[in-house]
Amino acid sequence: MPFGLKDRSIIVTGAARGIGAAIARGLAAEGARVAVADLSKEKADETARAIREAGGSAIAVEVDVRDRAAVRTMIDEAVKAHGPLDVIFNNAGVAQTKPFLDITEEDWRFVNEVNALGVLIAMQEAIRTMLAQGGGGKIVNTASIAGKQGYEPLAHYSASKFGVVALTQAAARAFGKDGITANAICPGVVATDMWKVIDEGFRDHGLTKKPDEAFETFAAGAVLGRASTAQDLVGVACFLASPASDFMTGQSLLVDGGMVFV
Numbered sequence: 001m002p003f004g005l006k007d008r009s010i011i012v013t014g015a016a017r018g019i020g021a022a023i024a025r026g027l028a029a030e031g032a033r034v035a036v037a038d039l040s041k042e043k044a045d046e047t048a049r050a051i052r053e054a055g056g057s058a059i060a061v062e063v064d065v066r067d068r069a070a071v072r073t074m075i076d077e078a079v080k081a082h083g084p085l086d087v088i089f090n091n092a093g094v095a096q097t098k099p100f101l102d103i104t105e106e107d108w109r110f111v112n113e114v115n116a117l118g119v120l121i122a123m124q125e126a127i128r129t130m131l132a133q134g135g136g137g138k139i140v141n142t143a144s145i146a147g148k149q150g151y152e153p154l155a156h157y158s159a160s161k162f163g164v165v166a167l168t169q170a171a172a173r174a175f176g177k178d179g180i181t182a183n184a185i186c187p188g189v190v191a192t193d194m195w196k197v198i199d200e201g202f203r204d205h206g207l208t209k210k211p212d213e214a215f216e217t218f219a220a221g222a223v224l225g226r227a228s229t230a231q232d233l234v235g236v237a238c239f240l241a242s243p244a245s246d247f248m249t250g251q252s253l254l255v256d257g258g259m260v261f262v
Contacts (some may be wrong), residue, residue: 003242009082010241011074013065013122014092018192019142019230020192023089026234027241028056035078037061038092048194057082062258065092071125084133087241088126090119091142093160096196097153097201108156115160116167123171127170127180136179140240141168143184143252145260156199161186164250172250181249183240188256189219190228220255232257 014020016038028034028051036051038044040061051058059081064072079085094114096186098107121143130137146154147161164184172181189195196213202214219227236255239245252261 003030003238003244005238008032008086008241009035009078009084010087010089011035011037011061011078011085011126012091013037013063013074014120014142016040017045017087018194019187019190019233020089020091021047021092022230022234023237024058025054025056026231026238027050028058029054030055030238032087032241033057033082035059035072035074035082037063037078039064039097046079048088048195052078059063063092063121065090065232066113068121068125071121075125075129079129079142084135085126085129085137087140088122089142089237089241090122092118092144093194094257095154095157095168095201097198097205097207098156099205099207100152100155101187102205103156106211106237111156112160112163115157116163120167123167123182127171127175130180131175131178136181136239139168139171139180139182140237141182141184143168143186145186145188145254147184147186147252148254148260148262153202153205168252169250174248181246183214183248183250184244185233185236185240186252186253186254186256186260187233188222188259189215190230193231218259219257221259224257226255226257228255228257243261 032113044060048058048060143164146158
């Protein structure tokens with residue numbers, strides 16, 4: 001296996017569809033044993049079944065990443081099925097489009113409880129497991145180009161993704177001595193259901209008029225000339241899960257077709 005992932009025990013949250021599902025399938029194709037975790041058990045089952053039908057190893061686990069007990073159960077089920085936890089991808093997230101002055105406390109809590117608090121909880125519980133196991137481990141978080149630049153109609157989403165970048169760096173500093181690395185992936189404009197939600201929000205608030213207008217406008221900023229697909233994130237995900245990235249930590253990798261340069 002080119003990435004050295006055979007029999008690695010890996011959890012992917014938000015893995016029922018979109019980027020998470022593509023990453024879960026890609027890891028399994030490289031020989032990893034994958035726990036497909038999602039708020040929807042039914043959809044997680046579908047993704048896990050597809051992986052098994054393709055010859056891979058996968059289980060489905062229901063999880064609400066805001067619920068520490070549920071996260072703990074997710075990790076315990078993955079370890080029971082696949083052995084000591086090697087890698088966790090904290091990919092579960094939500095998006096919401098709101099003009100800056102219209103963002104309410106409820107909006108803030110909705111987005112940040114999933115995108116930031118959920119990542120913190122999953123990181124904490126995974127790190128506790130890795131410390132108890134010994135031998136280190138890998139944390140990979142899904143941030144965003146919105147974790148590098150703030151976008152006005154997505155201010156609270158951007159804040160949550162800046163938070164993911166900060167959590168990644170803080171964990172890298174805290175647990176490097178234990179052989180635990182923490183890195184993040186920052187996608188750009190990806191053709192997934194999440195961007196359909198964002199695009200619809202732009203129209204609902206009168207910021208755009210036509211379907212896909214926001215998506216196409218943002219994607220036009222990629223110097224490689226197209227929007228991303230979920231599959232574009234698979235290679236870097238496999239790299240970050242593999243021994244090839246053992247000496248990398250605290251980094252947030254932009255995989256956006258050349259939208260943001262930092």
